[in-house]
């Protein structure tokens with residue numbers, strides 16, 4: 128199961144989706160047993176920004192029949208407090224650390240990346256580009272030329288491996304992946320959540336979430352993730368972290384078949400914080416039985 132990713136040997140192929148597993152809170156809940164049998168082969172931190180953010184107004188969650196919509200709004204303590212308070216704790220984890228960063232402009236994103244980009248405790252950076260550009264209101268990662276410019280700025284300030292987390296809320300994710308590759312990204316990860324608007328259950332047509340809209344994750348988006356991972360794998364040579372609705376080893380195996388090198392578990396960890404360990408074991412069993420690389424029914428050339 129071990130795999131080389133961006134020059135680093137990882138014990139297996141399962142990591143966490145940013146923002147879906149708080150390793151510090153989990154250690155409080157599970158004690159030293161968590162570190163002894165850490166479920167992920169690399170740990171991805173929640174998105175951090177230059178300045179602290181409170182996050183969005185409540186309500187922040189909505190359960191759908193096959194997933195959930197969140198509008199958490201990326202609350203975080205800001206990069207200075209992240210470095211002072213969280214990094215020393217993440218550095219104790221038994222796996223490499225990937226720090227996820229975001230900014231409302233290329234300049235801001237590069238500033239956060241520069242602040243974390245020389246720290247030896249950090250293996251790689253993941254750029255969350257599903258953030259509205261303060262100038263245009265469009266997601267920075269949704270427009271290939273904007274994305275390319277942003278990744279170039281970040282590339283210039285750090286030698287660490289750069290993983291660009293692509294947004295699925297764009298016309299053609301493969302163009303964004305190609306833009307990231309052209310700008311010097313070392314890997315891409317996908318998919319982030321799909322934009323969604325749950326209505327208030329009182330039936331009057333008002334919006335439920337405090338911020339009006341959120342992002343859909345979980346089993347409902349698994350087939351979208353398969354389609355996008357397969358399409359991106361056809362167009363770029365970069366390693367891919369595939370995610371979206373992974374609940375079982377079979378789902379992880381399908382993303383690997385579609386072209387991913389690593390797979391991330393996200394929403395399933397909220398339902399069962401021990402899910403990633405189970406999924407890794409299920410994936411190992413499939414690999415041992417020679418059944419992990421079965422092509423997922425022609426997913427590699429998905430055309431609507």
Ligand SMILES: Cc1cc2nc3c(=O)[nH]c(=O)nc-3n(C[C@H](O)[C@H](O)[C@H](O)COP(=O)(O)O)c2cc1C
Pocket residue numbers: 143144145146147173174197199201227255292318319320343344345346348370371372373391392393394395
């Ligand atoms: C509650 C919640 C918080 C999230 N926070 C972040 C985040 O801080 N940064 C980020 O890049 N992605 C974030 N994501 C997106 C996930 O990392 C992942 O891309 C997405 O949920 C799809 O995977 P899943 O269906 O397995 O959850 C979040 C998702 C959820 C559900």
